[in-house]
Amino acid sequence: MLDILTPQMAKLFWDALGQTFYMVAVSGLIGTLIGLPLGVFLATSQRGELFAAPALNAAIGLVVNAARSTPFIILVVAIVPLTRLIAGTSIGTAAAIVPLTIAAAPFIARIIEGAIRGVDQGLIEAARSVGASPIQIVQKVLLPEALPAITLGLTLTVVSLIGYSAMVGAVGGGGLGDLGIRFGYQRFMPDVMLAVVLVLIVIVQGVQSLGDYLARRFDKRSRH
Amino acid sequence: MSDHKNSAVTEAAAIRLENVEKTYAARGDNGAVTALHSVDLAVPEGNILGVIGKSGAGKSTLIRLVNGLERPTTGRVIVHGTDIAALSERDLRDQRRSIGMIFQHFNLLSRRTAFNNVALPLEIAGLSKAEIRKRVLPLLDLVGLADKADRYPAELSGGQKQRVGIARALATNPRVLLSDEATSALDPETTAQILALLKKVNAELNLTVLLITHEMSVIKAVADRVAVIDGGRIVEDGETYDVFTHPRHATTRRFVSELTGTALPDHLLARIGPIPAPDKRALIQLTFKGEGANQPWLSILTRKLDMDLGIIQAKVDHIAGKPFGTLVVSAAAGRDQLVALQREAATLGLETEVLGYA
Numbered sequence A: 001m002l003d004i005l006t007p008q009m010a011k012l013f014w015d016a017l018g019q020t021f022y023m024v025a026v027s028g029l030i031g032t033l034i035g036l037p038l039g040v041f042l043a044t045s046q047r048g049e050l051f052a053a054p055a056l057n058a059a060i061g062l063v064v065n066a067a068r069s070t071p072f073i074i075l076v077v078a079i080v081p082l083t084r085l086i087a088g089t090s091i092g093t094a095a096a097i098v099p100l101t102i103a104a105a106p107f108i109a110r111i112i113e114g115a116i117r118g119v120d121q122g123l124i125e126a127a128r129s130v131g132a133s134p135i136q137i138v139q140k141v142l143l144p145e146a147l148p149a150i151t152l153g154l155t156l157t158v159v160s161l162i163g164y165s166a167m168v169g170a171v172g173g174g175g176l177g178d179l180g181i182r183f184g185y186q187r188f189m190p191d192v193m194l195a196v197v198l199v200l201i202v203i204v205q206g207v208q209s210l211g212d213y214l215a216r217r218f219d220k221r222s223r224h
Numbered sequence B: 001m002s003d004h005k006n007s008a009v010t011e012a013a014a015i016r017l018e019n020v021e022k023t024y025a026a027r028g029d030n031g032a033v034t035a036l037h038s039v040d041l042a043v044p045e046g047n048i049l050g051v052i053g054k055s056g057a058g059k060s061t062l063i064r065l066v067n068g069l070e071r072p073t074t075g076r077v078i079v080h081g082t083d084i085a086a087l088s089e090r091d092l093r094d095q096r097r098s099i100g101m102i103f104q105h106f107n108l109l110s111r112r113t114a115f116n117n118v119a120l121p122l123e124i125a126g127l128s129k130a131e132i133r134k135r136v137l138p139l140l141d142l143v144g145l146a147d148k149a150d151r152y153p154a155e156l157s158g159g160q161k162q163r164v165g166i167a168r169a170l171a172t173n174p175r176v177l178l179s180d181e182a183t184s185a186l187d188p189e190t191t192a193q194i195l196a197l198l199k200k201v202n203a204e205l206n207l208t209v210l211l212i213t214h215e216m217s218v219i220k221a222v223a224d225r226v227a228v229i230d231g232g233r234i235v236e237d238g239e240t241y242d243v244f245t246h247p248r249h250a251t252t253r254r255f256v257s258e259l260t261g262t263a264l265p266d267h268l269l270a271r272i273g274p275i276p277a278p279d280k281r282a283l284i285q286l287t288f289k290g291e292g293a294n295q296p297w298l299s300i301l302t303r304k305l306d307m308d309l310g311i312i313q314a315k316v317d318h319i320a321g322k323p324f325g326t327l328v329v330s331a332a333a334g335r336d337q338l339v340a341l342q343r344e345a346a347t348l349g350l351e352t353e354v355l356g357y358a
């Protein structure tokens, strides 16, 4: 264990942690900004629904499915030109955020869709009966009622993003996963590998516990 | 009922359906369904009208037409002079503020307290926080939940949830209240309390109430008028007491027999036949209503006719506050005696029907 207790190694760890946090936070945030409206639209635009637009619903569903069925590592490589366009470079932490976001957004869209589809139709009916507009129904009924499920879904997204962020070492994304591969695997420092894995386990546990706690707090459907 | 009275009712109607048909379009493997066929119905201002029918009869479809949750395929739906079916979505949303609705499963938002559930229609109407407070608290008081303002629906009983539902429905001061099986998920005692509350708001706020149900007990408890729906058609309607004491349609009769319990016991049903015989007794059903019910007519009959009557079954109920009942008696009677019995009973205001011989 000695070799990972050096100041240099500590700094590497600290930087990697920061990079992981940065990548996950930014891609999670932008992914949510894109995925949330998409998810709401997917959940409300089939025939007879609030924003009925069956053709557009099917088209967006198709794009979302295509993005979701592309293996992440292929996505990273395939969109290099796009990454260069957006991030100005195809290498580095900022560049890694592009494929992470593109992977996260459709995932989040499906999660939001599922959460909203879980809301009792009767609540939409009640809101309509008091004169709510479709937008008001989304604001006052669908999103608040789906919040516990959305919270759990976003927690799952963050956990997945932490895993994906380990793969963007391929484009020099940095982060904990990259550190583990470079030192633990390529330089035969199994202690570093082990430490990286342990840190990731702790982070994932923490994220999951926080998500579970928040979801429980948001959920008022049963007595506590 | 006279035509004169009928037309008076139509003129003062708060809700009027004129020749309404509703067909749900075919979708996937399901063919088109015509849920309502040429329905005419009028709810007089300030009345409680109950629509009774069994599951799938078209009750929910009918009530949802009144606040435009569904649009009729043909015909007109008029609420206080406005043709609901002709409104744009935007105008319809404004119109819905004057039509409250309550539901079988309450449909309360789980993450809002009782207070905030009642506040929902007011938020949607764009009222300020202060105005909302001023309106919500008296409403919670009206429904008897002033002390539960900060409770979430999961912390309330079924009856309390429906009270919140009623307060929410009344938040925007509607003149019409629609009730879609609002007591069907409640036990009998809670049902009675909720129905009493509906009667109270009907009287105090001069609210017109259209309620649908599959339970006779609900109609009996609150409805001034009743309409019987079967297979998407209104088969009978009128004053509740008239309809249930003179049921004409088979469906109405079935609901009435549920109320009066005149189905014969199985051992008699097995033996009963249409042919008189010396060793058989006639089974006669006597139906009494209104004022006639208070006379000691059973002893009058036996004395006058010098006939021994055995009681097989009896049930007395009250509809709209007036007594209504049936009695099934057996008599060792020949044809002449039965004719005499029927004549005497008629003079006492009773209706008789020979069910058969057993």
Ligand SMILES: Nc1ncnc2c1ncn2[C@@H]1O[C@H](COP(=O)(O)OP(=O)(O)O)[C@@H](O)[C@H]1O
Pocket (backbone or CB within 6 Å): B024, B025, B033, B034, B035, B053, B054, B055, B056, B057, B058, B059, B060, B061, B062
């Ligand atoms: N949205 C709908 N789409 C297609 N068919 C429907 C729809 N709503 C109701 N129906 C059909 O219309 C008929 C009447 O239904 P409903 O009005 O719900 O009856 P009730 O409330 O008396 O049980 C039923 O055959 C039902 O299957």
Ligand SMILES: [Mg+2]
Pocket (backbone or CB within 6 Å): B059, B060, B061, B181
């Ligand atoms: Mg129904």
